[in-house]
Amino acid sequence: MSLKKYFLTGALGLAVSLPAFAQMPTANQQVDSVQQRRQLEKAAQMMIATNAVPELYTGESSDVGPQSVLQTKPRRTYIEAFADAQYFYTDNMFLANQKKQGADVLVSTVSAALAPTAYDFQEGSLAPRLGFQQQWFNYGLTGPQTVDAYNFSTHTFSRVNLNQFDFNAMTIFSDVAWSKQNWTVALGGYYRQLNDAQNTDQFYNEYVPNWAIRYNLFTSDKTAISIGYEGDCRLTDTANVPPKNGSNFNNRVDNSLVVAGSWRLCRYAILQPSYRFQQTHFTTTWRDDYLNSFALALYIPFNDYVTLRGYVSYDILKTDGFYVENSDTLNAGVGLNLTVRF
Amino acid sequence: MPDFRGGTIKSGGAAAAVLGTTLIVSATTGGGFKVILLEGKGKVTLPNGNSVTLLAGQEVFVLPGGTEFSKVFSINLDKLVEGSLLVKGFSHDLSSLPLILLAVQDQGSQIKSGASSDTGQPPEFFLPPSPPGNGQNVLDPATYNTAAHSPLNNRQFRSLNSSVSQGRPPSNVGPGGRPITSTGFRG
Numbered sequence: 245m246s247l248k249k250y251f252l253t254g255a256l257g258l259a260v261s262l263p264a265f266a267q268m269p270t271a272n273q274q275v276d277s278v279q280q281r282r283q284l285e286k287a288a289q290m291m292i293a294t295n296a297v298p299e300l301y302t303g304e305s306s307d308v309g310p311q312s313v314l315q316t317k318p319r320r321t322y323i324e325a326f327a328d329a330q331y332f333y334t335d336n337m338f339l340a341n342q343k344k345q346g347a348d349v350l351v352s353t354v355s356a357a358l359a360p361t362a363y364d365f366q367e368g369s370l371a372p373r374l375g376f377q378q379q380w381f382n383y384g385l386t387g388p389q390t391v392d393a394y395n396f397s398t399h400t401f402s403r404v405n406l407n408q409f410d411f412n413a414m415t416i417f418s419d420v421a422w423s424k425q426n427w428t429v430a431l432g433g434y435y436r437q438l439n440d441a442q443n444t445d446q447f448y449n450e451y452v453p454n455w456a457i458r459y460n461l462f463t464s465d466k467t468a469i470s471i472g473y474e475g476d477c478r479l480t481d482t483a484n485v486p487p488k489n490g491s492n493f494n495n496r497v498d499n500s501l502v503v504a505g506s507w508r509l510c511r512y513a514i515l516q517p518s519y520r521f522q523q524t525h526f527t528t529t530w531r532d533d534y535l536n537s538f539a540l541a542l543y544i545p546f547n548d549y550v551t552l553r554g555y556v557s558y559d560i561l562k563t564d565g566f567y568v569e570n571s572d573t574l575n576a577g578v579g580l581n582l583t584v585r586f
Numbered sequence: 587m588p589d590f591r592g593g594t595i596k597s598g599g600a601a602a603a604v605l606g607t608t609l610i611v612s613a614t615t616g617g618g619f620k621v622i623l624l625e626g627k628g629k630v631t632l633p634n635g636n637s638v639t640l641l642a643g644q645e646v647f648v649l650p651g652g653t654e655f656s657k658v659f660s661i662n663l664d665k666l667v668e669g670s671l672l673v674k675g676f677s678h679d680l681s682s683l684p685l686i687l688l689a690v691q692d693q694g695s696q697i698k699s700g701a702s703s704d705t706g707q708p709p710e711f712f713l714p715p716s717p718p719g720n721g722q723n724v725l726d727p728a729t730y731n732t733a734a735h736s737p738l739n740n741r742q743f744r745s746l747n748s749s750v751s752q753g754r755p756p757s758n759v760g761p762g763g764r765p766i767t768s769t770g771f772r773g
Binding site: 300301304305306307308309310311312313314328330332334337338339340341343345349351353355377379381391392393394395396397401404408409411413436438440445447448450464478482483484485486487489493494496498511520522524526533535537539541553555557559561566567568569571573575576577579 | 610612613614618619620622636639643645647650659660661662665666667668669670671672673693697718720721722723724725726727728729730731732733734735736737738742743745746748758759760761762763764765766767768769
């Protein structure tokens with residue numbers, strides 16, 4: 245076959261090689277095709293090992309050129325740092341059953357972790373992390389909003405601004421995740437403490453060993469589904485507890501089922517609906533909470549470092565606790581995330 | 587660079603609609619074909635609607651009798667171009683050769699730096715949301731409740747103050763968490 249027969253260019257800018265273009269396959273050709281397909285499937289499986297892409301027909305490489313698969317490994321990084329700011333509206337700041345208090349909320353997060361690129365381990369990859377995270381919760385930024393409140397330290401009623409409820413969360417975490425094919429298993433733990441933003445008093449801390457298993461299924465080149473189980477055990481120390489309760493009265497065990505879908509609308513937009521069911525059992529008070537959380541998020545990755553997101557979520561919390569209430573909560577907002585690895 | 591940047595390639599039972607710049611297509615009987623993008627960006631679409639986007643130096647193929655794409659592979663463009671009669675086997679250069687050589691140069695820089703090639707499908711965006719999470723779900727409800735407690739009603743308030751019969755209740759009593767709590771009633 246002449247070279248010209250293989251090569252079409254011009255308006256389309258295409259180079260095309262067509263040894264038997266547009267011919268109907270005969271029975272022999274079909275048999276050949278099956279044999280060829282088997283060989284190619286085998287070759288495809290060996291592709292990485294041989295570092296070459298299979299030829300679709302004999303002599304393809306001499307026409308098209310040698311096709312050597314690049315297996316450049318990602319540059320190994322050791323530190324992962326991110327900054328995240330999200331601004332959202334919640335229609336139920338205090339998780340109330342009635343008399344909901346709406347508020348705008350700014351949650352700012354910075355995090356840094358020793359998180360080396362995953363290591364090869366047991367035919368999978370092992371990704372350990374050790375890090376620190378600081379978060380700031382700020383309420384009512386759009387203007388002064390007030391709410392009736394009681395202060396148990398001063399035993400006074402007053403009407404206070406929503407920003408009186410601002411607080412910080414500090415977290416030290418460590419975990420390791422092992423992934424193989426579609427499965428990921430994670431084991432870790434963290435220490436978290438909450439501090440009042442006004443006077444920096446600590447009012448809650450928890451030690452939380454946690455574990456998770458997740459299955460990620462790519463249903464097409466644009467869609468994926470992730471199903472996971474997450475569990476944790478919280479050993480807590482809470483200030484200002486009800487009479488006849490110890491500071492550990494918030495000790496609890498959480499078990500969650502998480503289902504998330506991902507749909508890549510285009511390179512710069514990923515739509516992600518998700519659902520979480522969480523059952524929480526308080527081990528000292530025998531209280532049980534049940535959370536059903538529905539969410540829809542749109543992620544817009546500008547590049548490898550910056551992602552913008554918009555989201556809406558609806559949470560339904562049922563509880564048999566005496567000092568808490570059943571609640572429905574709607575959140576909607578936007579967030580901007582900057583992540584760097586080096 | 588060509589002005590018209592689209593077209594359809596058909597091979598046996600399979601067909602591919604392509605939108606791109608300079609690319610190579612190999613086709614066989616039984617619908618097998620392979621697309622290699624030499625420069626720019628292109629989209630290959632199968633009759634069943636499945637499509638894949640390729641960047642310079644990437645290729646994808648469909649096995650004879652197959653209806654699905656292989657995974658996207660990054661190949662060594664330099665090796666390909668140097669050994670390709672379809673690129674260098676003519677008496678005159680391809681009009682898009684400068685762009686192809688630019689893509690070769692870019693890929694060479696990536697290989698030198700050890701950076702991974704971009705397949706156009708960042709896997710991290712297929713996974714569940716990474717920390718810190720969205721909205722109030724940044725913290726679990728019970729932890730969040732210690733910071734922004736549910737409003738107390740009269741019954742709950744009386745219960746919290748029942749530990750003393752006279753005088754002020756102790757200052758370390760509350761519903762759990764920070765000492766300030768919203769109330770569902772006026773004091």
